[in-house]
Amino acid sequence: MSREEDGNAVDPVTLEILRNRLxxxxxxxxxxxxxxxxxxxxKERQDCSTALFDSEGRMVAQAEHIPVHLGAMPRAVEAVMAKGPEPGDVWALNDPFEGGTHLPDVTLVSPIAPDVAGRPESGGEIVGYAVSRAHHADVGGATPGSMPAGAREIYEEGLRIPGVRLVRDGDLVDDVFALLLANVRTPDERRADVRAQLxxxxxxxxxLGDLLARSGDVVRDAFDAVIEYSRDRIEAELDSIPDGVYTARDVLEGDGTGPDRDVAIEVTVTVDGATLNVDFAGTEEQVPGNVNAPLSVAESAVYFVxxxxxxxxxxxxxxxxxPVSVSAPEGSLLNPTSPAAVVGGNVETSQRVTDVVFAALAEAVPDRAPAQGQGTMNNLIVGSREGGFTYYETIGGGAxxxxxxxxxxxxxxxxxxxLNTPVEVLEAEYPLYVERYALRPGTGGDGARRGGLGLERVLTVERDATVSLLTERRRHRPSGVAGGGPGALGENLVDGEPVPAKTTVDVEAGTTVTVRTPGGGGHGDPADRDPDAREADRRDGKAETETEE
Structure with a gap:
């Protein structure tokens, strides 16, 4: 029975007000x-996400933060709900095999059971869950920053938190917090960031207590209503996509543990009316290195597309x-089994999943799908093995x-x-000096619409440190579509010498690290580009796309 039929419908004006409040x-x-x-x-890059869930564990509202965080949050809430959370609790987890994404992303989940003024019966009843997920710059493991390029098992990637009470009855569980802080290189920073999440x-x-006090039980009705509203609208959108079976294939450039052999990701997307089934059968089995991705990460990528x-x-x-279902064979790259290494799956494999799903659906809706963007987060981590600092950055490129x-x-x-870390903040907070930070001329793919330019970031490391790079599109260029040209490759250099796309290396003070990021693919026949736009391309240094060596 629908809410309209049982008389508990939320009228459209109230629904819109409450949706915006949530x-x-x-x-x-x-x-x-x-x-x-x-x-x-x-605080600068805003590598974090927040959301509200209802008492059934359904996402009701989210802040527009990090796509790879948000689509995976429901599994974290499901994992905590299975443990019997109580009012006054806050649970912490990062285990990718129990609702997490990768170990640096620490998720907090807390039941919301506000005491509403004038309604004594309200206290103690869980009406929803608050959830935050933040990327902590170090959670232990084999290397500073907890993203070792050559990791072969999750134990090398940091402290694994399977879901524990960090707060009980409103009080911090000191022993648990002390255990977490004892296993990281920058405990003061971690302590402050966790307290910000709390x-x-x-x-x-x-x-939410204020909202319940003002609006009463209609707020709970609104939980159902906003979900139904979004479901109705997304089903109408999916119904407009031509029914059919659409496929695509792309590759990752190795797993960081040996020769850079390509690792295939295959997808079959079936559109049937208002439903979408996304099946990754045909994707390679899980690999020794850390580009394996939990199914929740693949789900996030699909939801984003x-x-x-x-x-x-x-x-x-x-x-x-x-209306969207996602599946991948157990033991595959996109549904690995423990203790697979996964830290790169969240940041790099998720990007390739996005590319292949876009490519598949481009067959169905070519007027909506973009050319490939840079297809990588260009992860750069610099830190001291003795503690003291860990710098982490994902670097932009061409869309x-x-x-x-x-x-x-x-x-x-x-x-x-x-966002990026501003140069002033980077140099004030870390023993790093920014030699260069600029767009890369000529790196966007040609086309009726040009691809975006990549970036070049050059840092001098002023103390002995460990540098880790997890990157992609250093061998296979981002593709253009409909006759558009590909974007330029990215490149990583240490003291001017090329290094692999995925590498961890100890460096001495004075070492220079250069990250050149890929450009985006072009769209449409270059001959169709507007002459005025082409003149602007020449003036702005965008006219010539770099060629692949």
Whole structure:
């Protein structure tokens, strides 16, 4: 029986007001977390996400933060709910095999059971869950930054948290917190960042309590209503995509443990009315290195593509995901079994999943799908084995052109949505000096619409340190579509000498590290480009695309 039939429907005006209030709570959580954090990775780059879930574990509202975080959050909430959380708890987890993505992403989940003024019966009843996920710049493991390029098992990647009470009855569990801090290289920074997450959860409980006090039980009705509203709208969008079976294939450039053999990802997308089935059968088995990705990461990538190819104004919540199913064979690259290494899967494999799903659906809706963007997060980690500092950054590059617009220059694409670390902050916080930070002329693919330009970032490391790089598109260029040209390759250099796409190396003070990021693919026949735009390309250094060696 629908809400309309049982008489409990939320009228459209009230629904819109409450939807915005709920999304506002999720956004305010994010602001509290970002402003309260200590590490530049969270307070400057905003590598974190926040969301609200209902008492059934369904996402109701999310802040528009990191795509790879948000689509995977429901599995974290499911894992915590199975442990019997109680009001006053906050649970911490990062285990990729129990609702996490990769170990640096520490997720907090807390039941919300506000005492509503004037309603004594309300206390102690769980009405929802607050969730935050933040990338912590070090969680232990074999190398500073917890992202070793050659990892072969998850134990090398850091402290594994399977889901533990960090707060009980409103009080911090000191023994658990001490255990976590004892296993990281930068405990003061981690302590401050975790406390910022806890503050965000307190704000969520306060704000939802205020909303319940003002609006009463209609808020709970709104949980169902906003999910149903998004589901109805996404189903209408999916129904407009031609029914059919669409396939695509792409590759990762090795797993960091040996010769850089290509690792295949294959997808079959079946559109049937208002449903979408995405099957990764044919994708390679899990690999020795760390580019394996939990199924939740693959789900995040699929949800992101669906959001991009449908109406972006649809409120993002569980309703958007209900018509979409995702599967991958157990033991495969996209559904590995423990103790597989996975830290690169979250950041790099997720990008390639995005590429292949876009490519498959481009057959169905060519007027909506973009050319390939840079297809990598260009992860750069520099840190001291003795502790003291860990710098982590994902570096932007070229976005793929669309049928109607040029690709954007020097931006994060796909599954990340972070900012950069400002040069002034980077040099003040770390023993690093920025020699160069600039766009790479000529790196966008040619076309009726040009691909975006990549970036070049050159750092001098001023202390002995360990450098890790997890990157892609150093051998296979981002593809153009509909006759558009490919974007340029990326490149990694240490003291001017090329190094592999995935590498960890100890360096001495004075070493220079250069990351050149890929450009985006072009869209459409270059002959169709507007003459005025082509003249602007020449003037702005975009006219000539670098060739692959």
């Amino acid at each position: 999304e506002g709570i999720a956004e305010e959580m994010g602001e509290v977390l970002i402003r309260g954090a200590y590490s530049p990775n969270i 503050a965000a959860h307190e704000r969520a409980e306060d704000r 669906v959001r991009c190819l449908t109406d972006p104004e649809i409120p993002p919540n569980q309703g958007c995901y209900d 793929g052109a669309t049928p109607t617009t040029d690709g954007i220059d020097g931006v994060q694409v796909g599954m990340t949505n972070t």
